[in-house]
Amino acid sequence: MSMAGGHHYRIAVEWTGNQGTGTSGYRDYARDHVIRIAGKPDIPGSSDPAFLGDPARHNPEEMLVASLSACHMLWYLHLCAEAGIAIIGYRDQADGMMAMESDGAGQFSGVVLRPQVTLAADANVEAARALHHEAHAKCFIARSVNFPVTVEPVFQSC
Incomplete structure (x- = not known):
């Protein structure tokens, strides 16, 4: 989105990795999240697999x-x-x-x-x-x- 003198980007990131107990422990939650930009396809995200992320998602x-x-x-x-x-x-x-x-x-x-x-x-x-x-x-x-x-x-x- 253009603004006078520059541009502004609005992006929403939502954590979707609660496996029932939230962040009760380091291995008790998924790093999965969704990156949302209005009017565009969602981007599935996670952390790098070295940090327990899903290798099928973007980090x-x-x-x-x-x-x-x-x-x-x-x-x-x-x-x-x-x-x-x-x-x-x-x-x-x-x-x-x-x-x-x-x-x-x-x-x-x-x-x-x-x-x-x-x-x-x-x-x-x-x-x-x-x-x-x-x-x-x-x-x-x-x-x-x-x-x-x-x-x-x-x-x-x-």
Whole structure:
């Protein structure tokens, strides 16, 4: 939703993992939850399986890496379209690394984006490569995190 001078995002998260006794013990509840955004399909969430989460559901750490990847991609496609560089395909294999502390706390130490970009036959590869730097500089999510996000693009032409 747009607001004067910015945008506002309203998201509801509801815990659905009460198995009858609430959080009476660490192993007595499921980490399941539902992420709801008005007018869109629900997203089933849980914690990472290492923290007793359901591996069939999305966890916050995966969603953060996915947000970085998608934000970069969308900026990149936008910048290429403006520059007249035709992108035919785009796929990213992103990796996020999280460091754990002895007290159970943790934080991301970095994310590596590895976009595989298919260019139209007549596209300028060097110009396409340079636009990854600009996309990274403009990505709202990358600008908001306190850890390094590295972009390692690979190009091919069709």
